[in-house]
Amino acid sequence: MSTKEETPADGDKPQTSSWKDSIYNPRTGEFIGRTAKSWALILLFYLVFYGFLAGMFTLTMWVMLQTLDDNIPTYRDRVASPGLVIRPRSLDIVFNRTDTKQYGQYVQHLENFLQQYNDTVQEKNELCMVGEYYEQDDQEEKKVCQFKRSLLRQCSGLSDTTFGYTEGKPCVLVKMNRIIGLKPRGDPYINCTAKRESPLQMQYFPSEGRFDKMYFPYYGKNVHSTYVQPLVAVKLLLTKEDYNNELTVECKIEGSDLRNSDDRDKFLGRVTFRVKVVE
Structure with missing residues (x-):
């Protein structure tokens, strides 16, 4: 008996999958x-x-x-008491009083810094009540109290354009760093002393080196854009015996609740600089 091999019909062909089927x-x-x-x-x-x-x-x-205020930072990493800085911007003031080139940089720095304190500029600002805080909580754009450079008298650069450097009795300007909302209690003033046995004679402008309350509080640069800090000018009355010697001078803010003796921060409420007049 013979057998025939059965072949699948075309429609019954086994279906095989390919790699293309894994995509579609x-x-x-x-x-x-x-x-x-x-x-x-x-x-x-x-x-x-x-x-x-x-x-x-x-x-x-x-x-x-x-929760944020456009004018006052929510979190402030600055201390509650301000630091002190001086102008000219140098902690080592060394010059020959007979050499204009040596002290010219200090004079120019002071002149440039005081441009914003010119009387013609400050006359546009407010005449404020002396001895009282100038609070302006109800105003969007804060006004500024006048501080004319003429208040610095012999250290204003008006009567003596060299700020005392040509006579060997240099002027140094002391100012506080700005802190928003600061209202110092008491009657803050600047007191400077030379670190030596005998005292060094000094003159302060304005009188007694005081920071008047009318320049506080400060509201921030956005709403207090033309604000300028009050200044105290210190004129060092050096004599010939003081020439050619380096003098260390420390200025502190006294008479208020502002801190000035923190050993961790040498500029908190105080500043120390050195002066040497060469002859």
């Missing part, structure tokens, strides 16, 4: 293993998820911004 399978309609409905649900989930995260972030930022 035409029989099931799957793309990368998922149907269109499955991909749509995944896309919808991530749209809702990331939309929720974006909404939470936006809400958090909005709430945080409501």
Whole structure:
């Protein structure tokens, strides 16, 4: 008996899968293993998820911004008491009083710094009540009290354009750093001493080296843009015996609740500089 090999009909050929089916399978309609409905649900989930995260972030930022003030920082890393600085901007003032080139840099620095204190500029500001804080909580743009450079008298650079450097009796300007809202109690004034056995004669301008309360408080540069700090000028009355010797001078703010003796900060309420006049 003979046998015949049965061959499958064309329609019964075994179906084989290829690597292309893993990308798109035409029989099931799957793309990368998922149907269109499955991909749509995944896309919808991530749209809702990331939309929720974006909404939470936006809400958090909005709430945080409501707590901020454009003029006063919420968190201030500065100390409550101001530091002291001097002008000219040097802690070592060394010069020959007969050599204009040596002290010319100090004179020019003082002149440039005092331009904002010129009487013609300050006359545009307010005449304030002496001895009283100038509080302006109800005003958006804060006004400024006058501080004319003529108040510095012999250290104003008006009558003596060399600020005493040509005669060997230099002037040094002392000012406090700005602190928003600062209202020093008492009657703050500058007191300078030379670190030596015999005292050094000095003159203070304005009288007694006082910072008047009318220049406080300061409201920040956004609303107090033309504000200038009050100054105290110290004229060092050096004699010929003082020439060619380095003198260390320390200036402190006294008469108030402002700190001036913190060993961790040498500029908190005080400043130390050296002066040497060569002849």
